[in-house]
Amino acid sequence: xxxxIQSPRHEVTEMGQxxxxxxxxxxxxxxxxxxxxxxxxxxxxLIYFNNNVPIDDSGMPEDRFSAxxxxxxxxxxxxxxxxxxxxxxxxxxxxxxxxxNTGELFFGEGSRLTVL
Amino acid sequence: xxxxxxxxxxxxxxEGENLTVYCNSSSVFSSLQWYRQxxxxxxxxxxxxxxxxxxxxxxxxTFQFGDARKDSSLHIxxxxxxxxxLYLCAGAVATDSWGKLQFGAGTQVVVTP
Numbered sequence: 001x002x003x004x005i006q007s008p009r010h011e012v013t014e015m016g017q018x019x020x021x022x023x024x025x026x027x028x029x030x031x032x033x034x035x036x037x038x039x040x041x042x043x044x045x046l047i048y049f050n051n052n053v054p055i056d057d058s059g060m061p062e063d064r065f066s067a068x069x070x071x072x073x074x075x076x077x078x079x080x081x082x083x084x085x086x087x088x089x090x091x092x093x094x095x096x097x098x099x100x101n102t103g104e105l106f107f108g109e110g111s112r113l114t115v116l
Numbered sequence: 117x118x119x120x121x122x123x124x125x126x127x128x129x130x131e132g133e134n135l136t137v138y139c140n141s142s143s144v145f146s147s148l149q150w151y152r153q154x155x156x157x158x159x160x161x162x163x164x165x166x167x168x169x170x171x172x173x174x175x176x177x178t179f180q181f182g183d184a185r186k187d188s189s190l191h192i193x194x195x196x197x198x199x200x201x202l203y204l205c206a207g208a209v210a211t212d213s214w215g216k217l218q219f220g221a222g223t224q225v226v227v228t229p
Binding site: 004035041042043044045048056091093101102104105106107108109110 | 146
């Protein structure tokens with residue numbers, strides 16, 4: 001079975017450009033998470049969707065960041081405009097949440113973003 | 117400030133030695149998970165503990181959840197180079213309605229032959 005699929009794996013862009021990261025969760029999972037990982041701050045939760053609805057976006061750094069989940073099999077994380085401090089590895093994870101328990105998170109391989 | 121404090125941050129040992137990694141917090145967790153992450157990959161779940169005082173064993177790995185459900189430890193016996201990786205603990209805060217997982221900063225473990 002395919003795991004969580006993220007694209008692109010690597011992205012190098014210049015400051016001010018728009019960046020769109022994509023994620024296909026595991027089929028049948030009802031929860032999707034976007035995390036950002038840096039050496040300084042570790043793994044930070046950006047936003048969480050349950051049944052395609054954003055439940056908690058308190059971790060989204062600022063208005064430059066936006067996330068959508070138009071259907072159960074696709075989500076995007078957009079940064080516009082991008083800044084050098086956005087450089088990080090962005091992970092998408094999915095799970096089968098039951099009765100308020102997020103359960104095991106299955107992570108994608110991550111998208112490494114470098115903003116020059 | 118991390119909700120979950122992991123220690124040590126870095127651990128380098130020889131093959132065959134034992135090691136223990138700690139995960140501490142002032143918050144109570146309804147469950148706690150341990151993940152291992154290898155370079156260029158996402159974290160992979162090792163174990164979930166839910167009951168205070170619970171001990172789980174996974175081959176050479178032993179996981180313990182504190183009685184008060186505020187802390188946990190991971191002990192590796194006779195470490196092997198394949199155990200090298202970033203070990204992350206993640207807790208679901210008990211008072212959080214949807215069980216949001218908070219991750220610690222991780223412990224980088226290097227096991228040399």
